[in-house]
Amino acid sequence: MERKTTWQAYRQAVRALPRRLQQEALSLEEEEQSRAEELRLRVGWPMTVLLPEGERALGGAPVESRELDQLLEIASQASVHAVLDQLRRGYLTIEGGHRIGLCGTAAMESGEIRTLRTLSSASIRVARQIKGVCAPVLDGLCPGGRLADTLILSPPGQGKTTLLRDLIRAVSCGEGCHPQRVSLADERGEVAALYRGTPQLEVGPRTDVVEGCPKAQGLMLLLRAMNPQVLAVDEITAPEDVAALETAAGCGVTLLATAHGWNREDLERRPIYRAMLEKKLFRFCVQIKREDESRSYIVEELR
Numbered sequence: 286m287e288r289k290t291t292w293q294a295y296r297q298a299v300r301a302l303p304r305r306l307q308q309e310a311l312s313l314e315e316e317e318q319s320r321a322e323e324l325r326l327r328v329g330w331p332m333t334v335l336l337p338e339g340e341r342a343l344g345g346a347p348v349e350s351r352e353l354d355q356l357l358e359i360a361s362q363a364s365v366h367a368v369l370d371q372l373r374r375g376y377l378t379i380e381g382g383h384r385i386g387l388c389g390t391a392a393m394e395s396g397e398i399r400t401l402r403t404l405s406s407a408s409i410r411v412a413r414q415i416k417g418v419c420a421p422v423l424d425g426l427c428p429g430g431r432l433a434d435t436l437i438l439s440p441p442g443q444g445k446t447t448l449l450r451d452l453i454r455a456v457s458c459g460e461g462c463h464p465q466r467v468s469l470a471d472e473r474g475e476v477a478a479l480y481r482g483t484p485q486l487e488v489g490p491r492t493d494v495v496e497g498c499p500k501a502q503g504l505m506l507l508l509r510a511m512n513p514q515v516l517a518v519d520e521i522t523a524p525e526d527v528a529a530l531e532t533a534a535g536c537g538v539t540l541l542a543t544a545h546g547w548n549r550e551d552l553e554r555r556p557i558y559r560a561m562l563e564k565k566l567f568r569f570c571v572q573i574k575r576e577d578e579s580r581s582y583i584v585e586e587l588r
Contacts, residue, residue: 292315292316292318292319294381294383294411294412294413295310295313295318295319295321295411296311296318297380297381297383298324298379298381298383298409298411298412299324299409300359301356301359301360301379301383301385301409302324302356302359302409303352303355303356303359305345305346305352306326306332306345306348306352306356309343309344309345310324310332310334310343312343313334313343317334317336320336320337321334321335321336321411322335322336322337322410322411323335323408323409323410323411324408324409324411325340325406325407325408326348326352326353326356326406326407326408326409327348327405327406328347328348328349328350328353328404328405328406329347329348330342330347330348331343331344331345331346331347331348332345332348350403350404350405353387353389353404353405353406353407354404356385356407357377357387357404360377360379360385361377370497371497372387372401374473374497375387375388375401376473376474378474378478378479378480378485379480380480380485381412381478381480381485382412382414382477382478382480382484382485382486383409383410383411383412383478384409384410384412384474384475384478385407385408385409385410386407386408386410387401387406387407388401388404388405388406388407389401389402389403389404389405389406390402390403390405412478412485412486414447414450414451414486414487415447415451416451416454416487418444418447418448418451418580419448419451419452419455420461421582422448422571422582422584423452423455423460423461423462424461425569425584426452426569426571426584427461427462430462430463431462431463431465431539432452432456432462432465432515432539432541433539433568433569434534434539434540434541434566434567434568434569435452435540435541435542435567435568435569435570435571436540436542436543436544436566436567436569436570436571436587437449437452437541437542437543437544437570437571437573438543438544438545438546438547438548438549438552438570438571438572438573439543439545439546439547439572439573439574439575440545440546440547441545443573443574443575443580444573444575444580445519445520445543445573446475446476446519446543448571448573448582449476449517449519449541449542449543450476450477450486450488452517452541453467453469453476453488453489453492453517453541454487454488454489454492455489456489456515456541457488457489457490457491457492458489458490458491464491465491465514465515465539466491466492466493466511466512466513466514466515467488467489467491467492467493467513467514467515467516467517467541468492468493468494468495468507468508468511468513468515468516468517469488469492469493469494469495469507469517469518470495470496470500470503470504470506470507470516470517470518470519471494471495471496471503471519472496472497472498472499472500472503472518472519473496473519474496474497475519476488476494476517476519477492477494477496479494479496493507493511493513495507499525500518500520500521500522500523500526500529501523501525501526501528501529503518504516504518504526504529504530504533505529505532508529508532508533508536508538513538514538514539515538515539515540515541516530516533516538516539516540516541517540517541517542518530518541518542518543519542519543520544520545521542521543521544521557521558521561522557523557524557524560527557527560527561527564527566530542530561530566531564531566534564534566540566540567542567546558547572548572549562549570549585562587565587565588567587567588568586568587568588569584569585569586569587570584570585570586570587571583571584571585572584572585
């Protein structure tokens with residue numbers, strides 16, 4: 286398994302911070318920098334770091350409102366107006382695929398968020414790619430050398446997106462299977478993390494990405510425009526997502542998706558997912574179990 290970046294990814298993400306907070310963030314030992322998942326900034330409270338074992342204050346002076354404004358100025362490269370579309374969704378993707386989430390007072394227009402003003406908190410999620418994480422399950426998910434319809438299942442924060450990204454990369458590269466064209470509906474930019482049109486996280490040479498639009502619309506756009514062999518999406522959450530996947534399945538496209546849940550029984554208790562299982566859209570379900578920093582996978586055949 287190749288860990289592309291460790292503390293280097295953390296240090297790249299930290300560049301978005303104002304100088305005082307940069308110095309504070311870099312006071313972490315290198316080993317902790319390599320494990321840090323997020324930095325959290327809340328006005329009136331010291332900055333914190335989120336590690337696998339939990340969230341911890343870094344011990345500096347409380348974050349000031351002006352420092353959140355400086356963060357946005359740095360992250361947008363002094364062009365806040367150019368990132369308004371992302372701000373409406375509450376986050377920015379910066380170079381390296383790192384994601385900055387923002388909270389504050391929403392300015393509304395015609396019932397929709399136009400922008401955020403008077404920022405109150407922010408999170409910087411450190412983007413790290415672990416190549417080879419799909420190796421333990423790849424052979425089992427590719428009978429006959431081609432990926433079968435697969436649903437990745439786990440509670441939040443257990444590694445669904447990491448596994449999804451690596452499966453997309455492997456299938457697109459033909460690593461351990463026949464290479465296939467993959468189309469990815471990346472609504473929140475968490476899988477490929479496009480920055481100026483270029484994926485900041487590797488998703489393979491045969492992968493096409495649309496981001497920034499609702500998943501169902503993105504899936505249908507890709508199905509019509511890109512002639513995919515595999516259609517991928519992160520986090521099925523709504524009936525329209527299931528309907529789009531059902532349409533794609535009827536066109537002979539292989540489905541690759543994630544959903545929140547503990548196990549198959551948990552899915553069957555919820556109407557959206559129960560309908561998806563009844564339609565038999567997926568052949569395999571991969572459950573992720575995480576203990577500390579290690580993960581294990583359980584593959585179940587659904588059909």
